[in-house]
Amino acid sequence: MTHRLIAAATGSGKSFVTQATIEQNVGEYPYTVVFDYKDEYRGLVDAGLLSHFIVGPRETGWTVETWRQFFKQNPKTVLIRHRLDPDVWREVAGRVVAAVRELGAQSDGALLVLDEAHFLAPQRGGYPDSIKGVATTGRGEGVSSIIVTQRLSELDETVVSQAGERLLGVFSSSADLSKVGRTVGYPKEVHNPEEDRIAKLPDELHADKGPIPLRKFDVGSEWIYSDLSGKRERRDSRQITMDSEHIGGEGNSIRDPANG
Numbered sequence: 001m002t003h004r005l006i007a008a009a010t011g012s013g014k015s016f017v018t019q020a021t022i023e024q025n026v027g028e029y030p031y032t033v034v035f036d037y038k039d040e041y042r043g044l045v046d047a048g049l050l051s052h053f054i055v056g057p058r059e060t061g062w063t064v065e066t067w068r069q070f071f072k073q074n075p076k077t078v079l080i081r082h083r084l085d086p087d088v089w090r091e092v093a094g095r096v097v098a099a100v101r102e103l104g105a106q107s108d109g110a111l112l113v114l115d116e117a118h119f120l121a122p123q124r125g126g127y128p129d130s131i132k133g134v135a136t137t138g139r140g141e142g143v144s145s146i147i148v149t150q151r152l153s154e155l156d157e158t159v160v161s162q163a164g165e166r167l168l169g170v171f172s173s174s175a176d177l178s179k180v181g182r183t184v185g186y187p188k189e190v191h192n193p194e195e196d197r198i199a200k201l202p203d204e205l206h207a208d209k210g211p212i213p214l215r216k217f218d219v220g221s222e223w224i225y226s227d228l229s230g231k232r233e234r235r236d237s238r239q240i241t242m243d244s245e246h247i248g249g250e251g252n253s254i255r256d257p258a259n260g
Helices: 014-028 042-046 057-061 064-073 086-105 129-141 157-161 174-183
Strands: 003-007 031-036 051-055 076-081 110-114 143-149 165-168 222-227 232-236
Touching: 003 014, 014 031, 014 042, 014 110, 014 143, 031 086, 042 051, 042 076, 057 086, 064 086, 086 110, 086 129, 086 143, 110 129, 129 143, 129 157, 157 174, 165 174
Parallel strands: 003 143, 003 165, 031 076, 031 110, 051 076, 110 143
Antiparallel strands: 165 222, 222 232
16 A cells, blocks of 8 residues: 545545555554544454554644654554644644654554544645655655545645545535546546436446446445556445444434424
8 A cells, every 4th residue: 555545425434444444454564543533443442453542632742752752652553632623633643643754764664544634634735744745755754644534625635646546435515526526537427426327437437237426325335446557446335344343423314304
């Protein structure tokens, strides 16, 4: 893995797909750090694959060196945001990423998972150079990353364009769909569930019912994987299995009084 972008609208099972990806890769790196914005990856901790550490107001004062020493003692950790607004969380993440990049360069590599990445690398800019460096120079340091977002249009263009692998699901926002269109080499309409038949959709991206958009099921959803080599395939998250339990919730539906 180099840098993989995982993106889809809320309720698409994004955290499930991300957890499965982490589980498959955590053993490949001496260091793995997950930025957990909403405490969604506890299943990896319960399975013994990662430890957990709550990042609150006290840790806002930690330096890069403090974090480096921390990860030497805790090389595989889920960092859980606690009582930190997005701007402060981003500042802390900048120092954490700088520490992990140094450790990765000194060892056999590191894996960074940036959940809700649009808060860490926003399109409006003004985020730490260490985070931007993950996308642009991380490969040379032996650092791989999984960039996760439900708001693709709000994620910095540099981070999106540098992803060597993409796993994209359903989007409902026109802004997100526009960014998909600038990112992939196939019809963006396949990511819009409101479309009918998709014109000029490559055969390898057809469903069992032909050139139709990605579908969301009661449990699971469809995705499109693509990479810089030109590989493209349609995937169904219902076929994913993992050993750790997925604890992150997808939210509850709103009951309609007209239907009882």
